[in-house]
Amino acid sequence: MNSEWNQVRLILNKLDYHRSIRVPKSDVPPPTVNNGFEESIGEPENQIRDMRIRINGTECMHVKEYDEYYNVHRDRVDPKYDPLGHLIYDSPEVIVAVGVGILSGYEAAKNHYRNVENSSEHPLLESIIVGILSTANTGVSVYQSGKRFREWVERYNYN
Known part of the structure; x- marks a missing residue:
């Protein structure tokens, strides 16, 4: 994860789970496989795509991409590694x-x-x-x- 996304992660760590923040696309590079993110799915909310990156043990940062910004929150459990746990806790x-x-x-x-x-x-x-x-x-x-x-x-x- 590059330094800009790491700054986003540090902000999310101070917030409750699922509390979203809006990150302008101009503030961070696109979340890609090259910088540790993986394609994912999320509840449909007219986003272009969903990306996730595992952070803090079982947690993940969930990025929903829109035209001009990213909506980012932290989940308790990364669904890639524990789908049932993600459903139960998130x-x-x-x-x-x-x-x-x-x-x-x-x-x-x-x-x-x-x-x-x-x-x-x-x-x-x-x-x-x-x-x-x-x-x-x-x-x-x-x-x-x-x-x-x-x-x-x-x-x-x-x-």
Whole structure:
């Protein structure tokens, strides 16, 4: 990591996890494989790309590139080395959303099947579709609510 990105890392170390800072592109060289960064993925927020570099043991610096600046924060766990740990510590809302979505979809499909099994030509197919739609709808709603809640908690330093 070059000196400009090292300065960004030192600033992030003083902040809470996930607290983003905006870094103008003119202040740092592009994050590339040559200076230790790796292509990554992140929650879609209209960024051009995501890059990460491992810092401080299991932590990583997550860089989201936009047209004129980088949005940078620090994660507790680098997803490349511990994807489940990253979900647990940095994006628990994903795990909750998937779990609640699956349970919701299962219950919706089961109830729909019971209601139409004797009156529909395709009760199983209909129930599968109902289950998929319920899983997606509930999962997205729980994810968005969970993300807002996590951000609120982090904003008020309850972590």
